[in-house]
Amino acid sequence: MVAPHDDAPITTSKRTEKTAQAAENIADPKGSSLVGRSVTINRPRHELYVQWRDFSQFPNFMENVERVEMIDDVTSHWAVKGPGGSTIEWDAIITQDQPDSLIAWSSADGADVANSGRVEFHDAGERGTIVTATILYDPPAGILGRLVAKLFQREPAIQTRRDLRRFKQLMETGEVATSARTTKELEEETA
Template structure:
């Protein structure tokens, strides 16, 4: 029996016209490098959308986000860890918002890393919801910057996969699994 939807990210398609279509679906495209990731989360669309729409909560599950400050209903200021301990900052504007379906954004002019993208929420039947992120970005310093970011595990393709996995853990279990020892565990060991 065939599944009604393919939950693989559009950027994984071997058909180049589908990949090009993914970039065209972004409302105000900024960037030349395309990243796409999808994950199926066993929660209803409205819960996932509501959690995602609270951008200030991103540091709770996005490893490289230092902070997101809301300026108004559609504009936010982002601070993200960059390669070598640097911080990259920009303002972003929500360009499309369809409750329980999708959120799209584009960086404001003058961003350190021009970027844009969209996150879509689709029903997956009894399995929950398919969350798909499609991101366009221009790495600082071009291809060399992209290679450096990859070396330091700060490249958006790597981060998107990890962040969606952590979002899934948070939404399904209420916590994010980690192998890092917590301050509490260290205190208990010292006692």
């Protein structure tokens, strides 16, 4: 009898040795909370990698990212909305970059939110590409910070799922669907 193959992301496993293995796959791991999400996007791997590698585009599909500025080829400065209207900032360093396959990063020493992770791009045949994000992080203010972040919908596990869904929408349709009107739409209505 052949054992069934489980192709679910390793970070979804309830077996602690499997989730520990996922954390070990991150170069220069920083953080103690592990988040892993995957989405299949009907676009070629190369297109998805190129779009993701342009970090300045993240505010277009990542709800809590205010801005990402490239300092040099491997270092970026992040500004992200935090709970209660605060802004959290840090520098991140790319630790691995394999074109069309993966991008890994780690926060610089002294970051307010220690974090690291990787985004992988795998062929899904005619269905496109499987994009998997694996993130390690330490919430600011520990457990209390995590509870506040969850309350304000700013917790990385929630945001990663939403952001990957928005990335899928952007790459497949050219826009992110929203029921909220943008500032530009409101201005056009009153003009």
